[in-house]
Amino acid sequence: MHEWMADNGHTPHIVVDAALDGVCVPPEHIKDGKIILNISESAAHNLKLTNDAVSFRARFGGVPFDVWAPMASILGIYARETGQGMIFSHDAENIEPAQAAPDIDETRSRPHLTIVK
Secondary structure: OHHHHHHOOOOEEEEEEOOOOOOEOOHHHOEOOEEEEEOOOOOOEEEEEOOOEEEEEEEEOOEEEEEEEEHHHEEEEEEOOOOOEEEOOOOOOOOOOOEOOOOOOOOOOOOOOOOOO
């Protein structure tokens, strides 16, 4: 999904459950136990996407931070421009196909445009 989004000019973001053990994210940016991270090439330096974790170095408020998120903490991925993406199920007994997530980021307000004449 990450590669497809980048190839199509979209900005991939992941939603991380910051309460899980092993998650290393800047605590001041956690809201309701979750954090949304921009994992585009321009924002996430030394990005590593493995079967075990997502890791990269990024700046938060101008301060560099090494992010580490185990795969079990990744709740979904979506494109900022369209809001489309996937929600991941981590329940081994109830595996369902990932669903489209048209509005995964409910905490961020939508831009409001007005017509100026």
